Amino acid sequence: MTHLLSTMSVTELKASGYAVAGLRVAEQRSTSYSAAEVRLEAASEDKLIPPIVMRIGETVRIDDAANDDVIRSFDLDAVGPVMGTIASIGPSELIIDLGSGQKIPAYWSNGCSISKLIFDVPFKRMLIALRDLANCPRTRPSLQQVVFLGTEPRFYGQALSDSDFVDESLNQLQKDAV
Structure with missing residues (x-):
């Protein structure tokens, strides 16, 4: 899994179900049980999240969608700017609990992607x-x-x-x- 995630671009991972691109930030708020929560919606015409192999409770990395063809490091020690845990998966939205002090940058609002991370704990x-x-x-x-x-x-x-x-x-x- 480490090899797969570290050798494929987000576009390739999307085709395999290990990433979702074409998302937009619908809402970002503080919650009583975690530092922050973000609701991501599909920005496609049909407004549906494509089939994914990720499940509730899995750790994901959220990135600006501008560089979806770039191969990224998917090691937890080399995580990009925002990491979270999938709290809910719906047909047209994903809810991600963000780590302490993490927030989606405003300029990602109209375009971001999520990618599965290796969580070996x-x-x-x-x-x-x-x-x-x-x-x-x-x-x-x-x-x-x-x-x-x-x-x-x-x-x-x-x-x-x-x-x-x-x-x-x-x-x-x-x-x-x-």
């Missing part, structure tokens, strides 16, 4: 979890046996009584989980 977290699992101390039965082989876990020590809970507002199901 979940993959890195998975690798860390697997490494930690491989290196966890051996117990009887081991965590690996419980996770991979379905062995029934065993617990040692004293059970908590209702008076041992720090948060007394827990219901019985929550206490059982603890």
